[in-house]
Amino acid sequence: MARIVLLQLATALIVAVLAGLVSDTSAAYSALAGGVCCAVPNAFFALRLYVGTKRVDGASPVTFFIGEFVKIAMTLALMGAVVIWYPGVNWAAFVIAFILVLKSYFILLFKQRP
Numbered sequence: 001m002a003r004i005v006l007l008q009l010a011t012a013l014i015v016a017v018l019a020g021l022v023s024d025t026s027a028a029y030s031a032l033a034g035g036v037c038c039a040v041p042n043a044f045f046a047l048r049l050y051v052g053t054k055r056v057d058g059a060s061p062v063t064f065f066i067g068e069f070v071k072i073a074m075t076l077a078l079m080g081a082v083v084i085w086y087p088g089v090n091w092a093a094f095v096i097a098f099i100l101v102l103k104s105y106f107i108l109l110f111k112q113r114p
Contacts, residue, residue: 001046004105008039011104015097023093030090033082034097041074 012035020028045067052063082089 001050004108005039005043005046007108008035008042008101008104011101012036012039012097015100019090019093019097023090026088027090027093029086030093031097033086033089034094035101037075037078037082038098038101040078041071044074045071 012032015035016028016032019031048067048070049064052058052060052067082094
């Protein structure tokens, strides 16, 4: 799970740099915000699942569903914070970065393990 979270954070940074090179700093900040809105809740979700597996009775489906609900709520809260605190957001860069970070785990599906 840590590899997926690190890959998502790296993807957010790469997309932000590319958006800054293609457009302006507003696009770079917007892309970074979009990537963070996706990667940070996923990191907390992965941490919650990891901690749940270390309990004596193990992880339960309830732990998963509560964690997923918290992840969705955190994603919406972060998006709301971006809308409130960054009025000059470049929505194209924000949404593209969010989608790319969200789907970046596909890269790990094709990586061969020794």
